[in-house]
Amino acid sequence: MDITFMVALVIGLALFFDFTNGFHDTANAMATPIATGAIKPKTAVTLAAILNLVGAFLSTEVAKTVSGGIIREGSDSVPITPDIIFAGLMGAILWNMITWLKGLPSSSSHALFGGLIGAAIAGIGFDSVNLETLLQKVILPAIFAPLIAGLVAYLCTRLAYALTSRHDPDTGSKLTQKRGGFRTGQIFTSSLVALAHGTNDAQKTMGIITLVLISAGTQAPGSGPQLWVITACAVAIAVGTYAGGWRIIRTMGSGLTEVKPAQGFAAETSTASAILASSHLGFALSTTQVASGSVIGSGMGRKGTTVRWNLVGKIALGWLFTLPAAGIVGALTALLVKTGVVGVVIAAVAGTAAVMFMFVYSRKSSVGHHNAVEVEEAGQTVRFAKKKALARARAKADQQKDAAKADQQKDAQR
Known part of the structure; x- marks a missing residue:
């Protein structure tokens, strides 16, 4: 197959992955303030979407980790080809679509790495993977980042409630808590998470496109992403973010735990801090894992809140299977494309059909901005019912007063 056509095909597929990354990870920043x-x-x-677009231009350290760290680029002994990258992207995209359909906040980053690693091993061999970089900048952060973010969110939540707790100085009884300021603060903290997401996740697709350009010999090994690559990836992830990803927003906003403003503020602060630090260090961190860990930690930090551990277990299981599942799809695709043009066509058609099937199937139980966070909607319904009941009570009281006045007037006339 013509190398130019294959490079163009891979770039298009990479940008589609970037789009899926955007709608898959919108919940990381916006689930809790929506809830x-x-x-x-x-x-x-x-x-x-706007902040993801801006954030994509702020850093390229993670892109360099992807393009020149995990997969060995451009050496004579390890010839990475566009075919291999194509296979890896197929594994990542299909796993992203499956977890989106199930509403599971799985890691787009690990799906990408798993697909690439599986494709590289099947297509070339184990020498194509830099195990040291994989361990230091992917696996270890995957283990520790959600735990650290959860602990920080837990402590921040406890601190927030302790600082805003109000008691009557005479009786010592609790007074009505005024924590509305945290709701306003969430606008800024969630915006910071969205900006941080752009600095980390958009870079991964930049790294993939840079890697394919290096493998095709059109860019020097060790160089960073070009401006047109940065721009294209920024736009793709912004458009994907605007698409919503409402199924995962539902899980993050109301599925894991009931979220109050102080919790949301604490969770978003810890999430943004972890992501920005990882972007600076070049760690290809899973923003989804960090955000999920923060939400769980904030839920544990507020007294009287129940964390739905059965759902947490399902999400953790999804995290565990992300790398190997995407790797298996990537490996199978790599074996298929090695057969030549026919294999590439079969893989492309099968992948497109699978994506279209999942999209059509999702329409059977549509989730959108109108029903993404059911807890908040339920709360609004309760508040509306209370207002309606209060209005009826007032109307009834007015009727009774009018009836009493009428009786008094009749008595006076007699």
Whole structure:
């Protein structure tokens, strides 16, 4: 197959992966402020899209980790080809679509790495993978990042509730807590998470496109992403973010735990801090794992809140299978494309059909901005019912007063 056509095919597929990354990870920044009512759903995804676009231009350290760290680039002994990268992307995209359909906040980053590693091993051999970089910048952060983010969110939540707790100085009884400021603060913290997401996740697709350009001999090994690559990836992830990813927003916003403004503020602060630090160090961190860990930690930090551990277990199981599952799909695709043009066509057609099937199937139980966070909607329904009941009570009281006045007037006339 013509190398130019294959490079163009891989770049197009990489940008589609970037799009899926955007709608898959919108929940990382905006699920909790949507759940608490800090930001309206459509406004939230629009804001996240803009900040993801801006964040993509702020750093390229993670892109360099992907393009020249995990997969050995351009050496004579390890010839990475566009075919291998194509196979890896297929594994990542299909896993992203499956977890999106199930509403599971799985890691797009690990799906990408798993697909690439599986394709490289099947197509070339174990020598194509830099195990040291994989361990230091992917596996270890995957283990420790959500734990650290969860602990920080737990401590921040406890601190937030302790500092804002109010008691009557005479009786010592609790007074009404005024924590509305945290809801306003969530606008800024969630915006920071969206910006941080752009600095980390958009870089991964930049790294992939840079890797394919290096493998095709059109870019020097060791060089960073070109400006057109940065721009294209920034736009793709921003458009994907605007698409919403409402199924995962539902899970993050109301599925793991009931989120209050102080919790959301604490979770978003710890998430943004972890992501920005990892972007600076070049760690290809899973923003999904960090955000999930923060939400769980904040839930544990507020007294009276229940963390739904059965769902946490399902999510953790998804994390565990992400690398190997995407790797298996990537490996099978790599074996298929090695057969030649026919194999590439079969893989492309089969992958497209699978994506279209999952999209059509998802329409049977549509989730959008109108029903993404059911807890908040339920809360609004309760508040509306209370207002309606209060209005009826007042109307009944007015009727009774009018009836009493009428009786008094009749008695006076007699």
